Amino acid sequence: MAIIRTVDLTKRFxxxxxxxxxxxxxxxxxxxxxxxxxxAGKTTTVLMLATVIKPSDGTAVVGEFDIRKNPxxxxxxxxxxxxxxxxxxxxxxxxxxxxxxKVCGLTKQERKKRVKLVLEDVDMWDHRRKNVHGLSGGMRxxxxxxxxxIQRPRIAFIDEPTAQIDVIGKHKIWNMIRxxxxxxxxxILATNELYEADILSDRVAIMHHGxxxxxxxxxxxKDSIPGGDIVEIRLEDEAAQTxxxxxxxxxxxxxxxxxxxxxxxxxxxxxxxxxxxxxKLFLSNNLPIASINMAEPSxxxxxxxxxxLTIEEAxxxxx
Amino acid sequence: xxxxxxxxxxQISFFGLVVxxxxxxxxxxxxxxxYVSGIIIMMLYSTSVFIGYDIFEEAEHGVFEYLLxxxxxxxxxxxxxSIGGGIRSFIFVGPLIVIALAIVGVANPISFIIALSAxxxxxxxxxGMSITIAVALKSGDRFDxxxxxxxxxxxxxxxxxxxxxxxxxxxQLYAAVARFNPVTLASDLFRWGVGIERYLTVTPLVAVVGLxxxxxxxxxxGVTIYEKRLEGGGWQ
Numbered sequence: 001m002a003i004i005r006t007v008d009l010t011k012r013f014x015x016x017x018x019x020x021x022x023x024x025x026x027x028x029x030x031x032x033x034x035x036x037x038x039x040a041g042k043t044t045t046v047l048m049l050a051t052v053i054k055p056s057d058g059t060a061v062v063g064e065f066d067i068r069k070n071p072x073x074x075x076x077x078x079x080x081x082x083x084x085x086x087x088x089x090x091x092x093x094x095x096x097x098x099x100x101x102k103v104c105g106l107t108k109q110e111r112k113k114r115v116k117l118v119l120e121d122v123d124m125w126d127h128r129r130k131n132v133h134g135l136s137g138g139m140r141x142x143x144x145x146x147x148x149x150i151q152r153p154r155i156a157f158i159d160e161p162t163a164q165i166d167v168i169g170k171h172k173i174w175n176m177i178r179x180x181x182x183x184x185x186x187x188i189l190a191t192n193e194l195y196e197a198d199i200l201s202d203r204v205a206i207m208h209h210g211x212x213x214x215x216x217x218x219x220x221x222k223d224s225i226p227g228g229d230i231v232e233i234r235l236e237d238e239a240a241q242t243x244x245x246x247x248x249x250x251x252x253x254x255x256x257x258x259x260x261x262x263x264x265x266x267x268x269x270x271x272x273x274x275x276x277x278x279x280k281l282f283l284s285n286n287l288p289i290a291s292i293n294m295a296e297p298s299x300x301x302x303x304x305x306x307x308x309l310t311i312e313e314a315x316x317x318x319x
Numbered sequence: 320x321x322x323x324x325x326x327x328x329x330q331i332s333f334f335g336l337v338v339x340x341x342x343x344x345x346x347x348x349x350x351x352x353x354y355v356s357g358i359i360i361m362m363l364y365s366t367s368v369f370i371g372y373d374i375f376e377e378a379e380h381g382v383f384e385y386l387l388x389x390x391x392x393x394x395x396x397x398x399x400x401s402i403g404g405g406i407r408s409f410i411f412v413g414p415l416i417v418i419a420l421a422i423v424g425v426a427n428p429i430s431f432i433i434a435l436s437a438x439x440x441x442x443x444x445x446x447g448m449s450i451t452i453a454v455a456l457k458s459g460d461r462f463d464x465x466x467x468x469x470x471x472x473x474x475x476x477x478x479x480x481x482x483x484x485x486x487x488x489x490x491q492l493y494a495a496v497a498r499f500n501p502v503t504l505a506s507d508l509f510r511w512g513v514g515i516e517r518y519l520t521v522t523p524l525v526a527v528v529g530l531x532x533x534x535x536x537x538x539x540x541g542v543t544i545y546e547k548r549l550e551g552g553g554w555q
Contacts, residue, residue, distance in 0.1 A: 050388045075389065086381055
């Protein structure tokens with residue numbers, strides 16, 4: 001069941017069209033990745049869905065409410081973890097979270113309990129009385145994430161959760177996002193980190209220049225690249241041409257390149273299904289395999305396939 | 320706060336004392352009390368305007384988007400900011416009101432409490448006005464200039480420093496503006512509260528109704544502007 005559905009959602013800032021007739025739906029309980037370079041329109045989309053800014057055209061239904069007609073009701077369902085931590089005028093992580101919990105309607109008793117629990121979860125308990133402006137970037141980001149964990153909204157928008165975070169911090173935040181999903185929140189994850197989108201998202205929508213290029217599961221997206229998987233096989237003897245032809249006849253195989261007489265590079269799709277068949281073929285032809293190496297395409301390859309640019313190149317073009 | 324307290328003390332200790340000796344004979348003996356009461360309203364006005372500057376600071380730090388994403392209505396948000404601004408200015412001005420009362424005295428405590436309650440609406444109204452202007456302009460420089468101009472006009476075309484009868488003698492137009500100026504209503508009400516009833520422009524009831532109306536008007540306008548200007552396209 002779709003919990004978010006956008007209909008030609010568009011946002012223009014004077015001449016710039018930040019989001020251009022976006023049509024997508026997010027299923028209840030999934031982690032939905034919005035992937036794209038900076039300037040792709042991810043944050044603007046999130047801000048529109050969160051009723052922070054109004055669309056220029058089109059609309060979206062969040063939960064059962066239209067963002068144009070019932071913004072107050074939409075805000076009861078959502079929570080945002082912003083790209084840049086918003087730490088308010090209060091001075092300590094405890095105060096920031098306590099204030100947030102208060103505004104979200106938690107009772108004093110609940111607040112005290114949940115703020116403590118979450119501060120411990122994000123490893124900020126020992127820093128709870130420090131001035132937020134003296135905290136490191138990673139710590140500030142954890143306080144920002146903690147807001148969502150305290151609120152436990154039905155729909156959580158998380159914008160670039162691990163930007164400027166070290167590797168250990170990234171893993172902690174990824175685990176927190178998974179826990180939030182396991183507790184029943186639907187998560188919209190806006191990111192330009194391909195690996196992050198790949199490992200966390202149930203489905204990924206790739207945006208570029210404000211437009212939706214494609215939306216599906218990471219696996220389907222990767223499989224959608226013709227010959228995206230690569231299998232390199234080193235044989236103990238030379239491969240017969242009939243075998244190469246047979247390999248080319250597999251519907252999943254896009255191309256077979258003989259790099260040497262004993263080395264074959266096979267470009268194909270759905271590698272995990274096809275490799276056993278290939279092995280069977282070699283065995284039935286009494287052709288021993290010395291080694292086999294497989295490489296799957298990444299979401300970066302998907303992005304390149306649909307835009308002709310790597311995500312870094314796309315970002316450089318924006319700047 | 321320290322700067323404004325020094326300003327207040329300097330105004331009444333030097334300017335007020337000297338000017339009260341320059342006034343026409345009929346104001347002699349009452350002008351100093353009249354002036355001290357007016358200065359309190361001036362302070363209340365200028366501290367209530369502070370909230371507009373806070374808005375720019377919040378916008379600069381991106382806190383605005385956070386506030387707009389919270390599960391509260393725009394009306395609650397504007398009202399919350401206005402009330403917060405009003406309470407803060409009352410806390411700032413509270414000790415100065417005590418000093419003023421020590422100088423002027425209180426003839427009738429009930430009148431004073433009524434006046435003080437209505438002045439709270441004045442502080443909320445000014446905070447609402449400041450928020451409205453800040454959000455409408457979305458520019459710290461333009462806000463600063465406009466508030467400077469507004470301060471010059473709204474204070475001088477009011478009965479903060481001189482009674483309505485003298486304004487009328489100078490210009491009918493000035494008098495017409497001063498009559499409907501919320502600063503006049505607040506000054507008159509404060510003076511009525513402390514027992515200076517000689518030069519009131521309007522009756523206390525009219526002043527109370529006017530200030531409550533001022534508060535509601537700017538809260539309503541504030542909500543509308545908030546929605547139009549901010550939800551329409553963010554801060555920039």
